[in-house]
Amino acid sequence: MPGGQELLEFSDALLGPDKDRMDQARLGVEDALGHQGVVAAAAIAATFTKNDRLANGAGIPSELRMLRNSKEIRHELGLNNFRTAANTIRHYPDEM
Amino acid sequence: MSFYADSKYPVRSDLDAVHEKQIDQLGDPGTWGTAEQRLAVAGEIRQACYDAGVQEKPDDPGYESDIELPEAARELIRELTLEPQGFNEESYNAARSGGLSDEEYVEMIGIIARLTCMDVFARGIGVPLRPLPEPRRGNPSCKRPASAKKEHAWVPTVPNLPEGGDDAKEMFGDLYHPYIMRSVSLVPDEMDRHRELENIQYLPMEKILIKDYEHHEGFTRAQAETVAGRVSAINECFY
Numbered sequence: 376m377p378g379g380q381e382l383l384e385f386s387d388a389l390l391g392p393d394k395d396r397m398d399q400a401r402l403g404v405e406d407a408l409g410h411q412g413v414v415a416a417a418a419i420a421a422t423f424t425k426n427d428r429l430a431n432g433a434g435i436p437s438e439l440r441m442l443r444n445s446k447e448i449r450h451e452l453g454l455n456n457f458r459t460a461a462n463t464i465r466h467y468p469d470e471m
Numbered sequence: 472m473s474f475y476a477d478s479k480y481p482v483r484s485d486l487d488a489v490h491e492k493q494i495d496q497l498g499d500p501g502t503w504g505t506a507e508q509r510l511a512v513a514g515e516i517r518q519a520c521y522d523a524g525v526q527e528k529p530d531d532p533g534y535e536s537d538i539e540l541p542e543a544a545r546e547l548i549r550e551l552t553l554e555p556q557g558f559n560e561e562s563y564n565a566a567r568s569g570g571l572s573d574e575e576y577v578e579m580i581g582i583i584a585r586l587t588c589m590d591v592f593a594r595g596i597g598v599p600l601r602p603l604p605e606p607r608r609g610n611p612s613c614k615r616p617a618s619a620k621k622e623h624a625w626v627p628t629v630p631n632l633p634e635g636g637d638d639a640k641e642m643f644g645d646l647y648h649p650y651i652m653r654s655v656s657l658v659p660d661e662m663d664r665h666r667e668l669e670n671i672q673y674l675p676m677e678k679i680l681i682k683d684y685e686h687h688e689g690f691t692r693a694q695a696e697t698v699a700g701r702v703s704a705i706n707e708c709f710y
Binding site: 376377378379382383385386387389390391392394397398401405408409410411412413414415416417418419420421422423424425426427428429430431432433434435436437438441454455457458459460461462463466 | 479480481482483486523524525527551552555556557558559560563577580581583584585587588589591592594595596597623624625626628649650651654655665668669672673687688689690691693694695697698699701702703705706707708709710
């Protein structure tokens, strides 16, 4: 995928405390995907910065349909080990 | 002049306008908090980020409230802003037993989520955080949807149709809303603003199942989900 590594580095740097690393990561996305790529990546990262805090702050569980369709990949990626999985496990222990 | 006129990277005018409006709205009285209280929450969010080194204080931070928030509010703000991974039911219970009502709590997590969102965007494109507005007079509206009830979240939410009745019809239309979209439905203004950012930054909800839909020109869905997945993994968001 074009810019894949640069987008991962951008995401990591954006949430971290190292400003120089962030400045380099931004340039990396710019080189790989152009100016609009930087804006798009920032907008998506911003959106999930918001959604993660809403989900974790409100204590919402995953929808049952999503859970049933994601069992394999959740195990493969270790997503059930996220601490916030508790908000789903308490409602749907048999679906994990 | 556009809100992000100082950016090296041109920002789409619709996104630019929504951020300008939503930052400005922090200076309005809210649903449960006054303008002064909401700006104090915003100030605490930013101070937490400066202290942690994940944002840089701008030369012009705008309005700086001098009111002191309750300890429970400050704890909530710092924990959810900086460590969303470890935020749990005990954190919620501490905020409630510390004196916050469910309605105040929901308005606050809405502000935390939206301001960190817009501030992360600013850092992403390499511009200083936008100044906070002056507070405007007025009383909170205290509008609470009558149908809001405890479903599966810690906080009350407005159920989908048909259970949600007129509130659901007004807030969701005929479209089924997953929990993430209803997470702050106890405070309808917060839900509207959350949805507005979602539609403009990520994609409109009705497009979510269209796998090759490109909301940002030249930026594929796979590229968008790469960023989304990485950010949510860092934040340990199981949802």
